Amino acid sequence: MSTSWDEASRCPRDGAFTGKVTSRKVIPRSQGGGQLVTLVCPEDNCEYSEFGWTVQIRPDNTIPDKQDPKDRPKQFKNTMTETAKQAVRDALAQQVESEMKPGTEVRNY
Ligand SMILES: [Zn+2]
Numbered sequence: 001m002s003t004s005w006d007e008a009s010r011c012p013r014d015g016a017f018t019g020k021v022t023s024r025k026v027i028p029r030s031q032g033g034g035q036l037v038t039l040v041c042p043e044d045n046c047e048y049s050e051f052g053w054t055v056q057i058r059p060d061n062t063i064p065d066k067q068d069p070k071d072r073p074k075q076f077k078n079t080m081t082e083t084a085k086q087a088v089r090d091a092l093a094q095q096v097e098s099e100m101k102p103g104t105e106v107r108n109y
Contacts, residue, residue: 002062008055011041011048012066018042022052032096033059059099 011017019039027034040052057063 002058003065005055005057005063008063008066009039011043011046012053013046013048014041014043017046019048019052029059033099 006018009019009021011019019041021037022040023038025036025038027036035057037055037057038052039055040050041048043049055063
């Protein structure tokens with residue numbers, strides 16, 4: 001699952017305001033690649049106007065869904081067997097590998 005930049009760049013509190021990009025950190029390919037973009041809310045009274053929030057952009061320019069701990073199904077962690085955990089780790093390792101293909105350009109938003 002992924003979310004759009006339009007959605008991710010909107011203030012988590014107001015929703016209506018689009019944040020201003022204040023910094024853009026490129027993640028080295030050895031750490032999976034992609035970018036971490038920090039945004040602040042243009043609304044002065046907003047709690048996000050000072051420290052802002054961070055949006056992760058994957059090397060393929062998709063944005064992972066916001067990770068809200070409240071939204072995560074609780075049983076997910078408890079019912080995972082060691083075999084299932086290993087399968088997830090393998091899948092992730094494979095995904096990282098395929099994302100590190102040479103020639104993948106990081107698009108600037
Ligand atoms: Zn705001």
